[in-house]
Amino acid sequence: MNVLWDLDGTILDAWPTLVQSFIQISGKDLDPDKVLPLLKNGNAFEKYGVPSEKIIDFRKTERTFRHEEKPLFPYVRDILEQNNINVLVTHRNRESTEELLDYWNLAPYFEEVICPEFDGFFLKPHPESYEYLHRRYQIDLAIGDQDTDLIPAREIGISTCAFRNPNPYADYAIDCYSKFETITCKDRG
Numbered sequence: 001m002n003v004l005w006d007l008d009g010t011i012l013d014a015w016p017t018l019v020q021s022f023i024q025i026s027g028k029d030l031d032p033d034k035v036l037p038l039l040k041n042g043n044a045f046e047k048y049g050v051p052s053e054k055i056i057d058f059r060k061t062e063r064t065f066r067h068e069e070k071p072l073f074p075y076v077r078d079i080l081e082q083n084n085i086n087v088l089v090t091h092r093n094r095e096s097t098e099e100l101l102d103y104w105n106l107a108p109y110f111e112e113v114i115c116p117e118f119d120g121f122f123l124k125p126h127p128e129s130y131e132y133l134h135r136r137y138q139i140d141l142a143i144g145d146q147d148t149d150l151i152p153a154r155e156i157g158i159s160t161c162a163f164r165n166p167n168p169y170a171d172y173a174i175d176c177y178s179k180f181e182t183i184t185c186k187d188r189g
């Protein structure tokens with residue numbers, strides 16, 4: 001199978017550190033459970049009155065967290081190993097993405113990694129980066145933890161797998177990759 005992956009919240013359990021970084025740069029005493037869905041939807045800056053320019057501080061702060069605080073989800077490596085081709089589209093910047101992939105020894109699994117903003121593609125959910133990868137690798141399945149990861153795949157007719165992660169801030173039902181086969185089959189009807 002040729003699979004297009006999201007990184008944060010799908011391969012790495014990185015939302016807790018993203019949320020903590022946002023809380024730090026906001027300078028407010030915010031509830032992580034409330035911040036998480038807003039950060040995922042891209043509304044957190046507006047909702048908490050944090051100027052959008054602070055996104056640079058947000059990203060810098062997030063990188064001060066140790067790599068082991070953004071752990072690899074269980075079973076992901078097994079799935080990566082089974083696939084013919086894996087590719088990645090992430091909103092994380094290239095330097096940080098490469099550091100994390102190297103740290104978790106994941107880089108060799110990926111044929112191509114796209115960090116849209118830095119590689120000249122529109123950000124997800126714009127389908128441009130997915131179209132490009134689909135043309136090159138005939139993607140069978142896209143896996144992501146947010147609608148924004150799955151919308152572009154659906155738009156161009158790629159099957160999708162919604163990963164519900166077990167992190168403590170999860171705002172929806174808990175699944176995990178041990179159920180990957182079931183999720184995939186369900187998704188494909």
Ligand SMILES: O=C(O)COP(=O)(O)O
Nearest residue numbers: 006007008089090091092
């Ligand atoms: O870092 C983020 O904002 C999300 O990154 P992702 O696209 O890998 O989920």
